[in-house]
Amino acid sequence: xxxxxxxxxxxxxxxxxxxxxxxxxxxxxxxxxxxxxxxxxxxxxxxxxxxxxxxxxxxxxxxxxxxxxxxxxxxxxxxxxxxxxxxxxxxxxxxxxxxxxxxxxxxxxxxxxxxxxxxxxxxxxxxxxxxxxxxxxxxxxxxxxxxxxxxxxxxxxxxxxxxxxxxxxxxxxxxxxxxxxxxxxxxxxxxxxxxxxxxxxxxxxxxxxxxxxxxxxxxxxxxxxxxxxxxxxxxxxxxxxxxxxxxxxxxxxxxxxxxxxxxxxxxxxxxxxxxxxxxxxxxxxxxxxxxxxxxxxxxxxxxxxxxxxxxxxxxxxxxxxxxxxxxxxxxxxxxxxxxxxxxxxxxxxxxxxxxxxxxxxxxxxxxxxxxxxxxxxxxxxxxxxxxxxxxxxxxxxxxxxxxxxxxxxxxxxxxxx
Amino acid sequence: xxxxxxxxxxxxxxxxxxxxxxxxxxxxxxxxxxxxxxxxxxxxxxxxxxxxxxxxxxxxxxxxxxxxxxxxxxxxxxxxxxxxxxxxxxxxxxxxxxxxxxxxxxxxxxxxxxxxxxxxxxxxxxxxxxxxxxxxxxxxxxxxxxxxxxxxxxxxxxxxxxxxxxxxxxxxxxxxxxxxxxxxxxxxxxxxxxxxxxxxxxxxxxxxxxxxxxxxxxxxxxxxxxxxxxxxxxxxxxxxxxxxxxxxxxxxxxxxxxxxxxxxxxxxxxxxxxxxxxxxxxxxxxxxxxxxxxxxxxxxxxxxxxxxxxxxxxxxxxxxxxxxxxxxxxxxxxxxxxxxxxxxxxxxxxxxxxxxxxxxxxxxxxxxxxxxxxxxxxxxxxxxxxxxxxxxxxxxxxxxxxxxxxxxxxxxxxxxx
Numbered sequence: 001x002x003x004x005x006x007x008x009x010x011x012x013x014x015x016x017x018x019x020x021x022x023x024x025x026x027x028x029x030x031x032x033x034x035x036x037x038x039x040x041x042x043x044x045x046x047x048x049x050x051x052x053x054x055x056x057x058x059x060x061x062x063x064x065x066x067x068x069x070x071x072x073x074x075x076x077x078x079x080x081x082x083x084x085x086x087x088x089x090x091x092x093x094x095x096x097x098x099x100x101x102x103x104x105x106x107x108x109x110x111x112x113x114x115x116x117x118x119x120x121x122x123x124x125x126x127x128x129x130x131x132x133x134x135x136x137x138x139x140x141x142x143x144x145x146x147x148x149x150x151x152x153x154x155x156x157x158x159x160x161x162x163x164x165x166x167x168x169x170x171x172x173x174x175x176x177x178x179x180x181x182x183x184x185x186x187x188x189x190x191x192x193x194x195x196x197x198x199x200x201x202x203x204x205x206x207x208x209x210x211x212x213x214x215x216x217x218x219x220x221x222x223x224x225x226x227x228x229x230x231x232x233x234x235x236x237x238x239x240x241x242x243x244x245x246x247x248x249x250x251x252x253x254x255x256x257x258x259x260x261x262x263x264x265x266x267x268x269x270x271x272x273x274x275x276x277x278x279x280x281x282x283x284x285x286x287x288x289x290x291x292x293x294x295x296x297x298x299x300x301x302x303x304x305x306x307x308x309x310x311x312x313x314x315x316x317x318x319x320x321x322x323x324x325x326x327x328x329x330x331x332x333x334x335x336x337x338x339x340x341x342x343x344x345x346x347x348x349x350x351x352x353x354x355x356x357x358x359x360x361x362x363x364x365x366x367x368x369x370x371x372x373x374x375x376x377x378x379x380x381x382x383x384x385x386x387x388x389x390x391x392x393x394x395x396x397x398x399x400x401x402x403x404x405x406x407x408x409x410x411x412x413x414x415x416x417x
Numbered sequence: 418x419x420x421x422x423x424x425x426x427x428x429x430x431x432x433x434x435x436x437x438x439x440x441x442x443x444x445x446x447x448x449x450x451x452x453x454x455x456x457x458x459x460x461x462x463x464x465x466x467x468x469x470x471x472x473x474x475x476x477x478x479x480x481x482x483x484x485x486x487x488x489x490x491x492x493x494x495x496x497x498x499x500x501x502x503x504x505x506x507x508x509x510x511x512x513x514x515x516x517x518x519x520x521x522x523x524x525x526x527x528x529x530x531x532x533x534x535x536x537x538x539x540x541x542x543x544x545x546x547x548x549x550x551x552x553x554x555x556x557x558x559x560x561x562x563x564x565x566x567x568x569x570x571x572x573x574x575x576x577x578x579x580x581x582x583x584x585x586x587x588x589x590x591x592x593x594x595x596x597x598x599x600x601x602x603x604x605x606x607x608x609x610x611x612x613x614x615x616x617x618x619x620x621x622x623x624x625x626x627x628x629x630x631x632x633x634x635x636x637x638x639x640x641x642x643x644x645x646x647x648x649x650x651x652x653x654x655x656x657x658x659x660x661x662x663x664x665x666x667x668x669x670x671x672x673x674x675x676x677x678x679x680x681x682x683x684x685x686x687x688x689x690x691x692x693x694x695x696x697x698x699x700x701x702x703x704x705x706x707x708x709x710x711x712x713x714x715x716x717x718x719x720x721x722x723x724x725x726x727x728x729x730x731x732x733x734x735x736x737x738x739x740x741x742x743x744x745x746x747x748x749x750x751x752x753x754x755x756x757x758x759x760x761x762x763x764x765x766x767x768x769x770x771x772x773x774x775x776x777x778x779x780x781x782x783x784x785x786x787x788x789x790x791x792x793x794x795x796x797x798x799x800x801x802x803x804x805x806x807x808x809x810x811x812x813x814x815x816x817x818x819x820x821x822x823x824x825x826x827x828x829x830x831x832x833x834x
Contacts (some may be wrong), residue, residue, distance in 0.1 A: 033599050060486050061766070085688040086640065086696075126752040132690040193643030205608040212644075223503065223799035226680035227629070228609030233796065238681055242662035249656050251646050263643035264655055265693045271502040273549040274701045275773070276682045276799045280505075284691045288644050308562050379650065382693045399495035 005394050008101045010044060016089040018042065025350040026384025027089045031082040031128035031139075032060065032164070037171025037311040039081055043096070043125060044197070052123065056175025059143040059153055060127035060168045063177065064100065068110050068117040073183035075103060076367075077400070078124030079359060080140070085163040090190045090376065092107055093161020094393060096125050097177045098188050106408055109142075118410040119183045122197045126359045127168075131157045134167075141359035145366050185363040188372040188399035189271045191389050192356050196377030201381040202395045204352040204373030205335045205343045209361055210261075210389070211292040213299055215285045217244065222317045224277040234277050238269055239282035248285055251298050260298055261355065288355055292326040316353040328355040328361065334370040334410055341402040347395055356381075368412035369401050372396065421642075422811050425518045428463060429810070432633055433506040435459065443801025444506045448499040448556075449581070454588025460513070461544060467521045473592025473716045476560040477544035477585040480594065481517065484534055485527050487535040490600035490607065490820055492824040493784075494519060496638065497557070501549050504780075505803020507607045507793065511810060513542050515605050523825055535827040536600045543776045548702055550575045551584075560777035562783050576718035601824045602780040605789040607805050609773050611796030619812045620759045621790030622752045622770040626778055627678075628709040630716055630741040632702045634661060637733040640682040641694040651694050657732035657826070658698035664722040665702055668715050678705040678772065705772055709743040710769060744770075745778065750829050751787040758819040764812055773798075774821030785829035787820050789813065831832055 002010070015091075018039035019029030029035045040062055044054040047064035055063045064076070079095025103121045110117040126144075131137025135158045142148035154165040168174040190198075196204050221237035248262040254346045267283040306317045335351065342349035352373055360371045374396035377387045419427070421801065436444040436452030446452045456477055461471040469608050472480045496512025522540045527534040545563075548554025552572045559565035571582040585591040596817035608614075638654035665679040684700040704715045723734045753766065759766035769790055777788045791813035794804045823829075 069510075078611065082641075084693050087693075130690075132688065135691070139449060139674060192642045192648075193647065208642075223501075223800040225609045225773060226676060226682040227627075227703060227795065228798055229678075230610065230675065231666075231678060232674070233611075236666070237681075238664050238684060239662060242659035242681075245656060245659035246663055249648075250652070257649070258647065261644060261646075261648060262658075263653075263694060264684075265643040265695060266689050267684070267686050267689050268689070269682075270550065272683050272685070273501055273547075274552070274683050274703075275548070275554065275680075276501050276504075277680060279800075284693075305651055356642060374653060377753070379646065381645055382690075383640040383696075 004005060004101065004105055008097070008397055009390060010133045011101070012097055014042070015039070015093060019083065020123045020386055021086055023266065024384040025089060025387065026087055028081040028086050030085060030133040031083065031130065032133070032171055032173065036082055037173060038417040040125065040171070040173055043081070047100065048122065050107065050166065055177035056173055056368050057144065058150055058174060059140050059348065060171065060173045061140040061144055062125040064123040064181065066121040068104065068114065068120050072119050073181040074122040075184050075404060076122045076124055076182045077186040077404055078126060079187050079189060080126040082128055084382045086129050086379070086381050086384055087141060088384065090386050090388050091381060092129055092189070094190055094388065095188045096123070098189050098397045098400050099123050101397055103406050105401050106404045109405070110408065116409055117368045119408050121408060122180065122406070129359055134164050138357055138359055138362055141362040145362045147362060160298035182367050183413050184304045184368040185360065186370040186400060186403045186407060187358060187360040188374065188396050189358055190377065190386070191352065191377040192379065192381035195243060195352065196373060196375040197377065197379065198348060200348060201350040202347045202374065202392060203338070203349040203399050204336045205349055205372035206276030206330055206354050206373060207335050207351045208353050209328040209357065210288050210355045211295050211325060211327045211352055212286060212288045213295050215319055216321040217283050217285060218283045218318045218320045219244070221277065221279055223271065223279040225276050226277045227328060229277065230278070235316055235412055236277050236280040239311050240313050240317060241267060241283050241311065244283065244285060244306070244378045246301065252303055253309050254301070255294055259289055259291060260295050262286065290327065290353055295324070330364050330371050331368055336366060337411055338370050341399055341406065343404060345398055347399060371401060420577065421518065421522055425811065425814055426807060427512070428518070429514055430770060431459070432510060434536045440502055441801040441803065442505055444500050446498065446500040447502060447550040448547065448822065449584035449588055449590065451527050454590060457459055457542065457588065459712050460498070464517065464540065466767070467524065471657060472594035473590055474561065474594045475567055475591060475820055476557050477590045478557040478561055479542040479810050480597065481540040483538045485531065486538050488695060489536050489647055490598040491537045491542055492601050492821060493539045493599045494821055495543060495605040496606060497543040497546030498606050499545055499547050499549050501799045503801055504799050505801065506799060507805050509546055510752065511605070511607055511805065512605050513540070515814045515817050516540050518814055519821045522818050523821045524738060526688055526822070527825065530783040533817040538821070538827050539597065542563055542591050545774055547656060551581050555701040555776055555779055558779040562779045566747065574819035579669050597612055600783050601785040601829050602777065603817060603820045603824060604777040605791065605813050605827060606723055607793040608769070609793065609796065609798035609801070612769065613767065613790060613792040614794065614796065616765040616767060617765060619764045619809060620755070620766040620816050622755045622766055623747055623790060624752050624768045625747060625770050626745040626774065627705050627707050627770055627772045628712050628744045629703060629705045632678060632710050632736055634702060635735045635737045635740040636661070638694065638696055640688065640696040643692050644695045646694060652731045653694050654698045654732055655695040657726050657730050657734060658685065658700050660726055660730065661700065661702060664719065671718070672711055676708060676711050679703065680796070707744065707770055709762070712741070747781050747788050748785060751785060754828055755787050755789060755820060758816055758823065762817060762819060763770060789816060805826055
């Protein structure tokens with residue numbers, strides 16, 4: 001007979017075929033793309049074959065529900081199956097598949113001994129966590145938790161003008177399910193960094209998210225002939241944007257290694273023509289740090305650079321959107337529960353921070369939440385070559401199963417009873 | 418009765434309405450766009466109303482032909498009506514309209530006294546001089562002169578995947594006219610610089626094109642999570658590209674003012690997602706100078722910067738296309754003819770260089786050619802605010818009429834007779 005571990009690895013290998021990029025281990029499965037739609041159909045069948053009822057809400061979150069205790073709230077566990085363009089097969093997807101298999105296992109146990117069930121079980125595949133095709137990221141869980149308006153999310157368009165509503169309808173994944181009563185939430189993810197691998201840790205107990213300051217800048221210059229116009233007459237928006245990108249990288253060296261991460265991943269030029277000095281560039285720039293103080297210092301320094309650019313390059317630089325947060329903790333009781341389970345299972349563990357956001361970042365503000373990591377080789381992430389070893393995938397599955405088992409029995413939830 | 422000057426200004430004001438950008442003096446009329454198509458239809462009617470026969474060749478060059486001497490070659494004069502996105506209404510368009518009206522005037526004279534005609538008259542509206550929607554620039558005149566293969570040009574696609582063939586068919590501007598026997602060529606354009614305005618010169622006698630070195634670079638890094646990945650582990654293609662843009666600007670300051678123009682107007686990022694370190698950036702970078710020696714020094718210095726980037730930022734930088742030329746002279750006999758005509762008309766004149774390329778750059782290698790400039794206020798170009806005064810437009814028309822008159826009588830052409 002197939003062991004639960006074999007069953008997981010078998011389903012995992014099928015799962016990784018949707019949107020697979022040939023001759024790499026990676027995938028290209030952006031939100032509501034054709035492969036995302038095909039994978040959701042396959043995942044629905046998998047859930048149904050284990051007795052779960054599949055439902056979709058209005059923003060395309062896909063739920064698998066198993067009612068064991070009529071009328072009781074649900075333990076919810078999951079992550080997201082959408083990917084960045086040409087990315088790894090583990091990011092998000094591992095969390096959904098481990099959640100499904102953890103629930104399959106716990107469901108079997110509770111069917112055998114219904115007296116141990118206090119809550120029902122639900123698996124979730126959140127819509128559009130990546131935010132690459134449709135902004136913002138974590139769209140499905142943001143709508144679910146009321147942090148983003150449904151109508152705003154549905155009206156968001158991709159660069160080809162397709163709306164979220166249209167894209168979800170095209171793959172038949174928009175529903176009308178609502179009102180799920182969630183008792184608690186658990187999520188597991190591959191670490192997007194290499195500290196756990198370096199320290200020989202199998203289970204990461206996520207205690208907080210890094211502090212961050214994210215900017216959307218608009219740099220404005222003036223269109224001019226890029227050959228004939230005198231250099232002194234130019235107001236080059238792309239030159240200004242390039243100076244910002246370089247300045248962000250140079251900021252890093254003013255702090256201790258690992259204390260500041262900066263990035264610009266998205267930059268769009270207008271009119272983007274070979275012989276025209278750009279009149280406008282929009283770019284996204286992030287500062288991230290475990291320390292809010294470092295973010296503040298870096299912010300001040302960045303603004304000084306911008307002030308110099310305004311004078312020297314005669315370009316305007318506006319912040320058209322910004323969003324910042326201090327170190328954002330996960331509930332301590334969840335970290336402690338996860339630590340105890342790791343001890344019981346004899347798995348090495350350590351408290352870690354997450355630099356990236358996850359759907360659990362939304363859920364933890366609503367219900368008791370556990371967030372877990374397993375190691376990723378060399379910390380490679382958002383890259384076709386992302387890789388996590390089978391033994392770590394299975395250790396994470398075993399741990400998450402333990403978490404779901406405890407949550408289904410009522411752990412972390414304080415009641416008036 | 419309407420004077421020829423009034424007729425020109427009246428047609429010019431109608432002409433500037435096609436693709437006009439509201440509340441600006443400018444236009445947005447990229448090659449084979451809807452407004453380009455509408456304008457071509459109107460222009461065909463204008464030519465026909467003056468007795469010219471309208472023809473299109475296979476790359477969408479639009480010709481107006483008037484046969485006065487059966488079987489004789491043609492004096493060809495024109496420029497282009499397509500524009501950059503959100504650009505001025507004078508660039509190219511003035512040249513086509515001045516050419517048409519110069520031919521209307523000379524045609525009238527020759528109809529009155531056919532003995533003075535040695536050649537026939539043709540006006541041309543070259544397809545896609547700008548190269549913003551479809552690359553390369555000067556596409557129509559490059560195909561006409563055999564420097565670019567027709568099949569290659571027709572297969573070129575815009576960023577939405579529309580081919581030149583498809584776009585020309587959509588506006589009904591692809592034809593099968595061929596075999597035009599050209600005796601000589603004349604073109605007039607607004608100066609894309611401010612030397613003539615500063616020196617009080619009305620007619621620029623274009624003697625040569627600046628030397629240039631144009632690069633298409635591909636900077637290659639590696640996709641990574643833009644938040645979580647350690648800074649030391651990153652290979653950020655956008656950082657590399659930004660350093661190139663800044664380095665190109667800094668090169669300028671090593672030379673005397675006006676000796677080096679550098680620019681990057683087009684830059685595309687992959688995957689261009691907010692949370693992914695870019696794995697690839699393609700950008701176009703130009704060096705231009707009146708001196709080929711300056712270009713060579715700047716080139717060497719740019720390559721040194723790239724070598725440093727390869728080591729320090731761990732990105733690959735490849736030149737995927739490059740194209741360079743030394744100062745490229747126009748035929749001296751054409752400059753001399755234009756000088757004599759300016760003297761006769763009492764117009765101030767000076768020999769000038771052109772930094773930008775023009776369709777005449779292609780034609781001058783094939784037939785005797787005259788290239789003329791009129792001043793542009795503040796040298797503003799590729800900008801909605803581009804402006805040339807009516808008196809300069811009319812002085813240019815008078816001069817070009819003189820040139821066409823001489824060419825039609827056989828000037829510049831050496832024959833065996």
